Amino acid sequence: MKIHEYQGKTLLAEAGVPVPRGIVAKTADEAAAAFTELGGPLAVVKSQIHAGGRGKGRFKEHPNQPGVVLVRSADEARENAARMLGSTLVTIQTGEEGKTVSTIFVEEGLDIANELYLGIVIDRETGGPVVIASTEGGMAIEEVAEETPEKIHNEPFDAGFGMAPYQARKIAYRLGLPAPAVKAASKFLPAVCRFFVNNDCSLAEINPLVVTGDGQLVALDAKVSFDDNAMFRHKPFEELRDLSEEDPAEVQADKAGLSYVNLDGNIGCLVNGAGLAMSTMDLIKLHGGEPANFLDVGGGANVDQVTEAFRIILSDSSVKAVLVNIFGGIMKCDTIVEALLSAYDNIGFSVPLVVRLEGTNVELARKMLEDSGKDIATATDLTDAAQKVVGTLST
């Protein structure tokens, strides 16, 4: 689960990580009032969306308006916020469709001496959290890794002990920080690491992490996401979820216990198992088609789930045919077909449906499909299924 910058900073501040003073604004007037309340000569007005690259991003409705802007008066804050709120911000990470801004964060300006990069993720190789630090603050870390890998410093740390002071010093000296900043880093880094572990983060990225003129470290940005599997022990975080940032069909699928990802193609697929679902997408592509989605109904799919799955697939207007690919294991094929037939009746299919079944009780299930008298094409194997479903589009 991703959260907004302002939410991440609130949590970081509670964990003892220095962040700039900032105020959330939902209207242009609130943004102006925030500028006045902060009381400084300048402030930063920042669009809140779940994507990076906001500073370089521009609005569809206002092609000259950046997603993050420095302002010097309350009026300037108001004008910028007015253009941002309700408009669609397109950044390198949002895709062409962009994201609608409904919240603004107004922050005090800082005396910035230097900008650094700090990120924490789970490293599969070492089997634990790792700090990624770089002198190249403000840049996308993937680009730095590509162009100047020597400027990236990785420091794995123990989730139980946290980051040791010597590790923090090691990073600080590698980054070439001045003496007061080294001291600040020996508190800042362990605090962020503790925050990461205690809150079951999957990502905590501070880019840029700034060194101020007087050698303090401050988190100028915060990109935080949590491990969905750990949310049961962080109930308060549920309030931080912003459903307007998520694909409505994916939210609907999630509620039904289905795993769904919307894609650009026109062949919908319904599959049991994540690996087989991915493979089915690949198979469609291999035979000249384009998959419209990833959908895993899971191992224990019942009538309600299969019905919901069809509903989600068919509500995508670009879907012109549907492929069902089931390998029945403990979940028997006939059970799936029963659910399928009942869902078929409930929904009212308007596009061709191709079904490929294999596994437990497959003969019985195939006969049920045949006897149903419905306009459902059956396939003998994966290749046959792909050819048939792609074929329905070309005729």
Next chain:
Amino acid sequence: MSILVDKDTKVICQGITGKVGLFHSQQCRIYAAECQPDVNVFVGGVTPGKGGTEVDGFPVFDTVEQAVAATGANTSMIFVPPPFCADAIMEAADAGMRLIVAITEGVPVMDMVRVKKYVDGTNSRLIGPNCPGVITPGVAKIGIMPGYIHTPGTVGLISKSGTLTYEAAWQLGNVGLGQSTAIGIGGDPIIGTNFIDLLEMFENDPTTESMLMIGEIGGNAEQQAAEYIKEHVTKPVAGFIAGRTAPPGKRMGHAGAIISGGSGTAEEKIEALQAAGVEVAQSPADMGAAVKRAIEKAS
């Protein structure tokens, strides 16, 4: 011979009094009884607070330690809910289980960080979590896979995915190849056992004559496996990678199946495997045939 599961395997289920745990314990017992009619392979289960009771003929114990003392179990199959799975794995390792198979899906990554460190310091081997389990066809199965689609044979099968493994086993059967042992290693970012350990075991297992490894997008375990194969594996290996059409930044069902920062793509994995001499199936329909081709190439 085989790996991980053999005729000495004695299994208990942690979480046996739950609906799913009991169902699969029963299925595993039926499969083992068909394979080895004279031996009791599935010897009981553990649910704290229900020790001393019995469920469908399985004796239930309060702790794994007690279960081991009473039954001589050396393997545990875990079905406890995600919040308690890490604790269950550590209890099994503490009791000296040589093999722990965690089926549970949805274990927090931070729990696995701690568990992996703990288990690595013991003599236990953990498979999973979020996996279908392990089967040595004709001997025993520990997990949720349908037994009948697996036939005894000489292919060592390693996969990150459940139903895709069934698909592979079924295709292998169609081309007349059975499996020595088939293992689902799980689709989470941090898992107990990765490809390399199992490739090594299969390389050293006299029954295994070839291998099939099925990977997917996310991480670089497949690339590391490719490096290992190039250096250490002499037996023919075929492979398949799921997720060529997966978009970046989106989790595809499995917690670990995500292309992040442009890395972990299917293309880079396929390239690495091919460079290591692995016969990579281009289509998921081609997995069985790919193993056949790998064997023919080597002979």
